[in-house]
Amino acid sequence: MSSYLLTVQTKKQEVDAIIKGTINKVLVLCFGHASDPVCLQLDDVLFKSAREVSKFASVALVDNNSNEIQVYVKYFDITFIPSTVFFFNAHHMKMDFGTADLTKWVGAYHKKQDFIDVVQVYI
Template structure:
């Protein structure tokens, strides 16, 4: 469980982990530890942490912390859990066939799906890409309805 001991509650903690995570994918899970889907995702993150530890770092972000509202707003985190990926301080995006390429919304169906996504982001980042294609089949990508304000 020590792989996931990092829960970030302050903007400066997020700033510094983004800045200081070099040559690894940084995975930030925005959510709350009381949410059932967050717990399902966290279980997958814990089980996968050792498998991805050579090329990725996982941190949990407490969405209810007042100090991180700027990130919640910036990444438009409306649904939880939402997972955002970085590589060498660059926001990594993924085309998974949804309208939003900036984050993964929901839990992964299984551990291997998460590992495959992180590997795809890492490989793409090593080639200098800022957006990668999702390696998962469409039926294993969570579906959700995007609501746009003022449209």
């Protein structure tokens, strides 16, 4: 993903640091590609939402094309983009979105309130 508005993680060490360093907040990691129009639309929704959720959540983008990130791509089975993974106090959070996959949200949030509603479930 490519965004001048949100932090983009391209290295495993960066992702490790943000997971370990986000305490008492939900960490939202969105995996995607810079060239994908759905990811760009998601970037816009996340940016517009980031300030409103900043007291209880942090949002970061993860560049799915980066070779160093592939360990996370394989671990979370990121086969469809965009995919969003949630953490709290360095622990991966699972949630029932009505699909067989409880590890991540697959797809984009179309409106700011859609994203905020999902994040608020974690608090």
